[in-house]
Amino acid sequence: MNHELIKRVIYDQQDVIARSHIVPRDYLLEDEANYVLTGLRRSGKSTMLYAIAQRLVATGTSWDAITYVNFEDERLAEFSISDFDDIVAVQSEMCGGHGYFFFDEIQNIDGWERFARRLADSNERVYITGSNAKMLSREIGGVLGGRYMSKEICTYSFLEYLDATGTPHGEREILSTRANGLIRSRFDELYRFGGFPECITYTNKREYVSSVYQKVLLGDVIARNEIRNVNALRLLVKKVAESVRNDISYSKLCNVLRSTGVSISKDTVIDYVSFLEDSYLLFSIGNYFSKFASRESTPKYYFSDNGLLNLFLFRKETALLENVVATHLRRKHPNDLFFLKSSKAGVDVDFFVPEERMAIQVAYSLDGNSYDREVGNLTRLARSFGDAERYVLVTYEGEQTISCGGIEIEVIPAYKFLLQ
Numbered sequence: 001m002n003h004e005l006i007k008r009v010i011y012d013q014q015d016v017i018a019r020s021h022i023v024p025r026d027y028l029l030e031d032e033a034n035y036v037l038t039g040l041r042r043s044g045k046s047t048m049l050y051a052i053a054q055r056l057v058a059t060g061t062s063w064d065a066i067t068y069v070n071f072e073d074e075r076l077a078e079f080s081i082s083d084f085d086d087i088v089a090v091q092s093e094m095c096g097g098h099g100y101f102f103f104d105e106i107q108n109i110d111g112w113e114r115f116a117r118r119l120a121d122s123n124e125r126v127y128i129t130g131s132n133a134k135m136l137s138r139e140i141g142g143v144l145g146g147r148y149m150s151k152e153i154c155t156y157s158f159l160e161y162l163d164a165t166g167t168p169h170g171e172r173e174i175l176s177t178r179a180n181g182l183i184r185s186r187f188d189e190l191y192r193f194g195g196f197p198e199c200i201t202y203t204n205k206r207e208y209v210s211s212v213y214q215k216v217l218l219g220d221v222i223a224r225n226e227i228r229n230v231n232a233l234r235l236l237v238k239k240v241a242e243s244v245r246n247d248i249s250y251s252k253l254c255n256v257l258r259s260t261g262v263s264i265s266k267d268t269v270i271d272y273v274s275f276l277e278d279s280y281l282l283f284s285i286g287n288y289f290s291k292f293a294s295r296e297s298t299p300k301y302y303f304s305d306n307g308l309l310n311l312f313l314f315r316k317e318t319a320l321l322e323n324v325v326a327t328h329l330r331r332k333h334p335n336d337l338f339f340l341k342s343s344k345a346g347v348d349v350d351f352f353v354p355e356e357r358m359a360i361q362v363a364y365s366l367d368g369n370s371y372d373r374e375v376g377n378l379t380r381l382a383r384s385f386g387d388a389e390r391y392v393l394v395t396y397e398g399e400q401t402i403s404c405g406g407i408e409i410e411v412i413p414a415y416k417f418l419l420q
Contacts (some may be wrong), residue, residue, distance in 0.1 A: 001083040006090045009075055013068040022051045023164040023197070026157060030149065035122050037129045039153040040280035041213050041220065042303050045129040045199045046070070048153055049102045052127060065099030067084060081111035088119075101126045105206045113143050120147035125365055152280075154331050156195030156306045158418035161184055164200055169419065184397070187415035191324050209307035213281075220279040227272070228325070232262045236272050240282065241312035242300050244319045245350075247287065247341060249298045269377045273301075278417025280304050283330060286339035288352050302326040317396070321414055322350060322362040325394050328418050329353065345384040349377050357389040364396050366411070379405030392417070 025048060029035060037045045053066050069087060071079065078341045091099050101119060105128040106112045119126050128148070167186050173179035193205035202208045217237070227233055240248075241257050250273070254266045269363045278280045283302055286295030303309035306324050313319060329337050333353050340349040340359065351360040359381055363374045378391045382405055392407045393402070402409040412420075 001079060001086045001087060001092050004087060005075060009069060009073055010067055013070060014063050014066060014329045016052050017050045017068065022047060022054060024161060027151060034126045036148045037056050037153050038150060039215050042196050043153050046104050046152045047197065049129060051106060054100060062095060064095040067099055068102040070104040074107045079109060081098060081109060081115065084115040098124065098158050103128045105129060117145055117147055156197060157328065157331055158187060158190055161190050161195050184415055189375045191306055191320055192243050192310055194305035196305065196307060209260045210311055213308055213311060216281055217280050221275050225275050232257060232264045234270050235260060235262055239310050241309055244302060245322050247298050247300045261358055285337050285339055289340060289342050299416060318364040320395055321364055324414065325362050340381060344379060347377060347381045347384065349381055357387060358392060359388040362394045362396060366395060366398055375402060375404055375409060378409055379407060382407045
């Protein structure tokens with residue numbers, strides 16, 4: 001490929017990076033490691049690369065050593081695997097030796113894995129992003145032969161959202177009436193519209209989130225997997241959204257779709273759900289009490305961002321609250337998050353984190369029958385299950401300590417729980 005064109009692409013991208021205002025993200029990256037950043041579209045993967053490049057320049061690296069290539073740039077539409085060596089050659093021309101490679105959406109180029117492995121074997125420093133099934137963190141280790149570390153980048157956490165909006169959130173602000181009101185207002189925005197970084201700047205946040213959803217569904221799911229029954233897939237997403245808070249099997253999802261007149265097999269439902277998870281639209285957690293096979297086949301599904309879930313709900317405040325808690329817990333405990341459900345023990349608890357021995361129940365409020373139901377679930381759990389030591393009840397805004405059944409239950413407003 002023409003070296004002047006590659007240089008123009010790199011120089012233009014360097015200008016973009018230099019002008020970008022970066023909000024610090026809560027991710028730790030090892031200085032000496034090569035990375036693949038995965039995750040939902042528009043979750044901030046490219047900005048993470050910008051932050052790394054800015055930090056390198058701030059500590060003395062020349063811009064000429066920053067080789068950043070975005071493979072969604074239309075000027076690289078004809079780029080193929082045979083052109084990768086031209087990028088290496090261009091870097092040598094620009095900086096007279098070795099530098100840092102940043103490859104954005106590299107999965108658009110067939111055969112990229114072999115090039116990435118070769119760079120790592122040559123002791124080059126490389127950062128890669130991707131947004132689809134080819135870049136899944138659970139598969140990337142095998143694809144790249146253990147040469148790269150993988151990090152999933154999520155949409156903003158509440159703490160990051162406060163930082164991005166310039167909202168102070170220290171002890172003084174949490175205790176101050178006026179400042180606390182602003183923090184709660186920011187939480188309500190995240191709760192309803194999610195944490196897509198660019199969404200903060202939009203007045204019509206719902207429209208922005210809808211455009212991201214359409215891009216993920218049409219590009220990362222339908223087109224890439226060559227799905228023909230598009231109506232069934234769209235309806236499946238809606239039914240999963242309506243099932244948030246409940247465990248649901250593939251068979252039940254299949255039956256729900258068939259009841260609406262959609263002709264679909266259970267195997268197709270399994271495939272479609274897998275595609276939705278591969279695109280990072282959904283994630284699932286299993287029942288800690290169940291055998292492995294049941295954990296996999298009867299999970300609870302959540303949306304990776306509250307704004308996405310809210311596209312499908314009407315007056316479902318509790319579902320949104322549980323989803324925002326789920327995304328927070330998954331960010332902190334990606335491989336150590338379950339729910340607890342046992343008909344024998346009469347227990348149905350929303351979340352359990354074994355590492356912290358913490359059981360979490362979510363309720364929008366404790367009005368009416370909800371107090372007995374939610375507190376009862378936690379006290380029954382304490383009587384029948386010895387692995388939990390901390391019991392938390394997350395509400396939209398209530399706060400108190402409940403002593404019941406020999407345990408103490410911390411009732412915490414969601415905005416505070418998300419700041420823990």
